[in-house]
Amino acid sequence: MDVRTARQWVDTMEPRLAGFIADGDRRRTLLLRLYQEAGLAGLAPELVLAVVEVESAFRADAVSSAGAVGLMQIMPFWIHELGLPADDLEDPWRNLRYGCTILAHYLAMEQGDLTRALARYNGSLGETWYPERVMSAWQSRWHVPRSASDVTVR
Structure with a gap:
């Protein structure tokens, strides 16, 4: 992870998150960890922000x-698939790791089709309401212009 790029990204996103999390230190910590976990999973961190906004x-x-x-x-069944019985899904860092891993898995399964991957993530494959909500949040609140090759997967 390029620390300078991560800090710039956190600086860009931090004010946008203020409506959800009042404490500035907590916002910055969450954003840095989310950026790291998204990167490890090969996901655009803005996409992960949109999923978190819609989900919780x-x-x-x-x-x-x-x-x-x-x-x-x-x-909770994902603990048996990906982790250890002692994993606490309420731990935000563990939850981000699981969520990013699961979403990346579904993106690979769907050969990069983000709509289908998001529907799978939500358990609503065949429906478009959930992917539309995530995409709307991504475009309206979290979007950062990039090259076309960097839209969903890094």
Whole structure:
């Protein structure tokens, strides 16, 4: 990870996150970790921000009626697939690692088709409402212009 680029990205995104997280130090820490996890998974960090916004509105303690947990709303069965029984999905860093890994897996499975990958992530394959919500959040709040080759996967 290029530290200078990461810091510039955090500086760009930090004011945009203020409406969700009041504490500046917490915002910066989350953004830096999200940038790192997205990069490890080969994802655009802005895409991950959009997923987190739609899934949990940046609430690490969010739990859905279906039982999905944390920032990226990870279903507990993923612990058995990817991790260790002691993994805590409410831990924001662990949750980001799981979520980015899962989304990258679905992108690979769908050969880069972001709409289908996002629908799989949400468990709504065949529907477009969820991918549309994520794409809307990405374009309206988190978008940073890049070259066309850097849109979804790095």
